[in-house]
Amino acid sequence: MRAAFMYGAGDVRIDTVPDPVIQQPTDALVRVVTTCICGSDLHPYHSMPAGEASPMGHEFIGVVEETGGEVSTVKRGDLVIAPFAWSDGTCEFCREGLQTSCLHGGFWATGGIGGGQAEAVRVPLADGTLVKAPVGEDSELLPHLLTLSDVYGTGYHAAKRANVGPGDKVAVIGDGAVGLLAVLSARQLGAEQIVLMGRHKDRTDLGRAFGATDVVTERGQEGIAKVRELTGGHGAAKVLEAVGHMPAYEQAIGVVRAGGVISRVGAPQYEDAPVGFASLFGANITLTGGPAPARAYIEKLMPDVLSGAVQPGRVFDRTISLDQTPDGYAAMDRREALKVLIRQS
Amino acid sequence: MRAAFMYGAGDVRIDTVPDPVIQQPTDALVRVVTTCICGSDLHPYHSMPAGEASPMGHEFIGVVEETGGEVSTVKRGDLVIAPFAWSDGTCEFCREGLQTSCLHGGFWATGGIGGGQAEAVRVPLADGTLVKAPVGEDSELLPHLLTLSDVYGTGYHAAKRANVGPGDKVAVIGDGAVGLLAVLSARQLGAEQIVLMGRHKDRTDLGRAFGATDVVTERGQEGIAKVRELTGGHGAAKVLEAVGHMPAYEQAIGVVRAGGVISRVGAPQYEDAPVGFASLFGANITLTGGPAPARAYIEKLMPDVLSGAVQPGRVFDRTISLDQTPDGYAAMDRREALKVLIRQS
Numbered sequence: 001m002r003a004a005f006m007y008g009a010g011d012v013r014i015d016t017v018p019d020p021v022i023q024q025p026t027d028a029l030v031r032v033v034t035t036c037i038c039g040s041d042l043h044p045y046h047s048m049p050a051g052e053a054s055p056m057g058h059e060f061i062g063v064v065e066e067t068g069g070e071v072s073t074v075k076r077g078d079l080v081i082a083p084f085a086w087s088d089g090t091c092e093f094c095r096e097g098l099q100t101s102c103l104h105g106g107f108w109a110t111g112g113i114g115g116g117q118a119e120a121v122r123v124p125l126a127d128g129t130l131v132k133a134p135v136g137e138d139s140e141l142l143p144h145l146l147t148l149s150d151v152y153g154t155g156y157h158a159a160k161r162a163n164v165g166p167g168d169k170v171a172v173i174g175d176g177a178v179g180l181l182a183v184l185s186a187r188q189l190g191a192e193q194i195v196l197m198g199r200h201k202d203r204t205d206l207g208r209a210f211g212a213t214d215v216v217t218e219r220g221q222e223g224i225a226k227v228r229e230l231t232g233g234h235g236a237a238k239v240l241e242a243v244g245h246m247p248a249y250e251q252a253i254g255v256v257r258a259g260g261v262i263s264r265v266g267a268p269q270y271e272d273a274p275v276g277f278a279s280l281f282g283a284n285i286t287l288t289g290g291p292a293p294a295r296a297y298i299e300k301l302m303p304d305v306l307s308g309a310v311q312p313g314r315v316f317d318r319t320i321s322l323d324q325t326p327d328g329y330a331a332m333d334r335r336e337a338l339k340v341l342i343r344q345s
Numbered sequence: 346m347r348a349a350f351m352y353g354a355g356d357v358r359i360d361t362v363p364d365p366v367i368q369q370p371t372d373a374l375v376r377v378v379t380t381c382i383c384g385s386d387l388h389p390y391h392s393m394p395a396g397e398a399s400p401m402g403h404e405f406i407g408v409v410e411e412t413g414g415e416v417s418t419v420k421r422g423d424l425v426i427a428p429f430a431w432s433d434g435t436c437e438f439c440r441e442g443l444q445t446s447c448l449h450g451g452f453w454a455t456g457g458i459g460g461g462q463a464e465a466v467r468v469p470l471a472d473g474t475l476v477k478a479p480v481g482e483d484s485e486l487l488p489h490l491l492t493l494s495d496v497y498g499t500g501y502h503a504a505k506r507a508n509v510g511p512g513d514k515v516a517v518i519g520d521g522a523v524g525l526l527a528v529l530s531a532r533q534l535g536a537e538q539i540v541l542m543g544r545h546k547d548r549t550d551l552g553r554a555f556g557a558t559d560v561v562t563e564r565g566q567e568g569i570a571k572v573r574e575l576t577g578g579h580g581a582a583k584v585l586e587a588v589g590h591m592p593a594y595e596q597a598i599g600v601v602r603a604g605g606v607i608s609r610v611g612a613p614q615y616e617d618a619p620v621g622f623a624s625l626f627g628a629n630i631t632l633t634g635g636p637a638p639a640r641a642y643i644e645k646l647m648p649d650v651l652s653g654a655v656q657p658g659r660v661f662d663r664t665i666s667l668d669q670t671p672d673g674y675a676a677m678d679r680r681e682a683l684k685v686l687i688r689q690s
Contacts (some may be wrong), residue, residue: 281635
């Protein structure tokens with residue numbers, strides 16, 4: 001089969017590799033129908049040392065081709081959504097809805113498991129991992145359903161971890177796909193005011209369509225002052241940080257209200273950060289967030305996607321074939337595309 | 346009057362200074378009946394540069410001697426408890442119970458306001474700050490009530506911010522007075538298991554009396570392994586960090602369960618700390634806490650103190666006079682005393 005591999009910064013190629021096969025009785029073999037490129041795929045695209053090839057992609061919808069003997073919840077022919085982490089669905093963390101900490105789970109494209117930017121994927125622990133979608137593989141809803149693999153669940157996680165609820169004043173940092181879907185999620189959860197911080201008009205326009213009440217294009221101290229002014233002078237009680245770089249963290253500290261919450265879902269590209277009296281402690285700020293247990297949210301978020309009440313797939317603004325994947329990375333890297341959808345032919 | 350001043354590290358003196366007087370119509374003048382030395386007073390005792398004199402003390406109970414014309418909730422002769430921050434009681438933060446972020450409030454011993462380790466204190470914003478205690482100044486309950494100024498409220502804040510509730514597995518880092526009262530608070534809130542990390546047997550014994558189910562004396566990786574083993578292998582869901590030094594933060598990261606909470610109430614003696622994928626983010630750890638709004642908890646915690654259901658004042662293991670205050674600092678610094686009570690003659 002064909003699959004995307006990264007060989008180093010800026011170097012993505014489509015290789016032909018052996019087809020995956022069932023290895024464990026809990027495996028399913030899934031033919032990928034649609035996948036996409038994640039903002040987080042750009043981190044190695046910027047910094048990966050040249051050398052070994054790494055499979056890519058962690059968001060996909062596909063059709064089950066074959067299942068191991070112990071798989072019972074999905075069967076051949078089912079259209080399934082794969083969350084960005086695979087998990088057993090039975091351990092104590094899965095039962096609590098924290099599948100990204102599954103005791104037996106893991107992540108795509110690591111440890112001998114392939115990536116989603118491929119023609120097919122061996123899915124470990126299929127019963128715990130996959131969720132059947134009640135549509136056909138030609139459904140126009142597929143782009144929207146695909147966001148349940150990661151970006152929509154991740155935006156939703158940001159809002160849930162911040163405990164966004166009716167009447168809240170929320171600031172969202174970052175106008176990437178996750179930030180925009182954090183806006184949509186905050187709106188779904190009843191936020192009254194949603195200030196989106198972002199500089200790309202086409203993206204912030206989509207943010208307004210998703211429910212942002214205000215857009216702040218300024219950065220740094222100017223942006224902080226603007227957000228604080230918009231939110232009554234003392235900052236936003238809930239800040240959703242959907243970037244992962246240090247300036248976004250600093251922005252979050254700047255705009256959060258005393259007693260408020262900073263919820264991070266952009267994978268931090270730093271290890272140490274200010275958390276002392278002057279940043280978090282003195283004003284009783286809570287720092288929360290992490291990798292979204294997308295699996296936990298799929299069933300909850302799917303009905304509104306199926307009904308058309310929300311259209312999270314609007315974050316996809318370019319569609320390519322698997323062979324065009326290297327161009328897709330380049331387009332996202334140059335910010336010519338917000339998020340690239342890959343359709344298998 | 347006499348009052349304690351710190352002139353530099355290790356240098357506390359009792360000076361005679363002018364009596365405080367009413368300056369604002371919202372002030373009250375309080376004659377201090379009992380006060381104490383806080384673990385946080387030891388931070389400047391270790392590091393304060395020599396030079397100017399700083400008034401000391403932020404925990405006191407006293408008798409109202411005089412009130413300004415606008416004070417209505419306390420009157421001459423009332424025995425009152427002062428929380429460690431003064432606050433107006435009416436701003437948006439006070440109304441939310443975050444009096445440490447009061448828009449018009451502040452802290453004792455700063456900005457021209459005296460400290461509690463003195464014969465008398467001018468209390469600004471008396472209506473918002475002081476809480477009347479329904480006992481006489483000779484009551485045996487005074488040491489217990491005095492903990493409502495800070496340490497008990499601070500321990501309680503740690504547990505509240507971590508959302509400790511029935512059935513929880515809690516780890517408490519630090520066997521100082523705040524850590525011990527975090528144990529007591531976690532027990533009050535229904536925690537099932539409370540693992541106290543501390544090395545001083547007399548203190549951890551009091552911790553057991555307050556409700557600790559386990560004591561771990563080991564530090565570093567050994568201590569972390571012990572706590573994880575005691576709490577089912579994956580760590581404690583709620584970690585109350587009552588120290589404020591970096592090793593305690595690292596200990597908290599080590600013992601917290603995936604998806605869990607680290608609640609800090611020991612004023613951090615660092616600004617930057619690990620918060621990235623390997624520490625907080627990857628396992629969806631929440632970092633919360635800050636200076637306790639002790640004022641918010643006084644009325645809530647007082648009934649159990651008055652009834653004797655809890656005896657938080659057991660953290661005081663030495664009683665001295667105001668003139669002996671320098672010796673009190675030295676005793677706490679040498680760990681000969683857990684917490685020193687100062688009774689006015």
